[in-house]
Amino acid sequence: MSTFTRKDVKRLLLACVCIFVLMFGLRLIYGYLYVGAGNYEGGGSRGMFEFGQSQKNYASASYKMKKDIAVSKNAAPVIVPNAPPPPPGASQKYEKIARVETKTSDYSQDEAKVYQLIDSSASVIQYENKTGNPGSREMQLLIGVVPEKFDSFYQAVQRIGVVVVREVTKTDKTNEYSKLNAQKVSLEKSLASLNELKKQPGKIEDFISLHKKIYETETELQNLGVELGSFDSVNEFCTVQLYLYESKKAATHTIHFTTRLVRALEWTIKYYAIFIVSVAATLIASIILLQMIIIVRRLMNTPPKS
Missing domain, CATH: 1.20.5 (Single alpha-helices involved in coiled-coils or other helix-helix interfaces)
Incomplete structure (x- = not known):
């Protein structure tokens, strides 16, 4: 050897x-x-928009009612007596929410752009949350945008940073608004009837129970008024949920060369x-296996003793 x-x-x-x-x-x-x-890497691992939406925003839209009338050439018009005039238009109540998740390697500059866009569009910040140190900062905003400026705001915010996720959801709230109004009318009638009962003679226990019922009805009316207040034309907004976070590139620049x-x-x-240990263990195992093979071959080639 x-x-x-x-x-x-x-x-x-x-x-x-x-x-x-x-x-x-x-x-x-x-x-x-x-x-x-x-x-740090925001967005994907944590999921989008974990913050709760405490503020509900609703908007209104008017649209013309279309009449489909099939009249033959020779047919005379049908006149219905005492028929109400057709409504000039109908109002739709809706909720529109845009969700935008964007990353940036220049967080401070893009954060300033967001606030500048909010100011220039006369929008309202309804929720704000900022977390993280330089290199891993993130910002969550709930923005109320005037319905007329919603589309332009949505397009402008996508030009800030690099958009990762974007979506717009529109939900019709007309039936919900109608039910709330009907409920309000019903409660007002009940309250008026209860107040009329106060004028009637009766026992003290009955008056105590009546006052309790009046108080509960008034409380329901107040809560209902708060819900209907969100549908007021003064409070009409569309919602933009914005999630801005620093990207991997920004976090990379913060690591020193010595580190x-x-x-x-x-x-x-x-x-x-x-x-090295693996190579050494492999060599030792190979040598041992090779020696065993040599020994086995020698034993097989050795002639038996007579």
């Missing part, structure tokens, strides 16, 4: 050093090209040691 010479040992050591330097260089480059899971060197060196030492 041949033995290792001094030249072979030098070559082996040089190969080990080259492997170490190669692993260190690749790890250092990897740190610049990719931010690991330990660094990258230390991290790359730690990683290289760890996995280089694992590599």
Whole structure:
């Protein structure tokens, strides 16, 4: 069996050093090209718009009623006596919500753009939440936008940062508004009847129970008034939910070069040691297996004793 010479040992050591330097260089480059899971990345992992929408915004729209009348050429018009005139138009109550999730590598500048857009469109911030340090900042805004400026606001906000998610949902609230009005009329009639009962003679217990019922009815009317107040023309807004967060690129710039060197060196030492141990264990196992094969072959080739 041949033995290792001094030249072979030098070559082996040089190969080990080259492997170490190669692993260190690749790890250092990897740190610049990719931010690991330990660094912050907003949006996808947390889900979109976790904040609650405490403010409800509703808007109104008028539209003309279309009449489909099929009249033959020779047919005379049909006149219905005492028929009410057709309504000139109908009003629709609706809720319109735009959700925009956007990331940015220049958080401070884009944050200023958002506030500038809100001011220029005369919109209202109804909810605001800011969290995180430089490199991992995020902002959640609930914005009430005038219905006439909703489309232009929605388009303008998409030009800030890089849009990740965007959607618009419109829900008709006309039936809900009608039911609330009907409920209000019913409660007002009940309250008027209860107040009339106060003028009638009766027992003290009955008056106490009557006052309690009046108080409960008035409370329901007040709560109902708050709900209907959201449908007032003065309070008409559409909602924009905006989620702005710093991207991976911004977080990457905050890591100092010395920190990258230390991290790359730690990683290289760890996995280089694992590599050397694995190679050594493989060589030892191979040598042992080879010796066992040689021994088995010798035993098979040995002639039996007579």
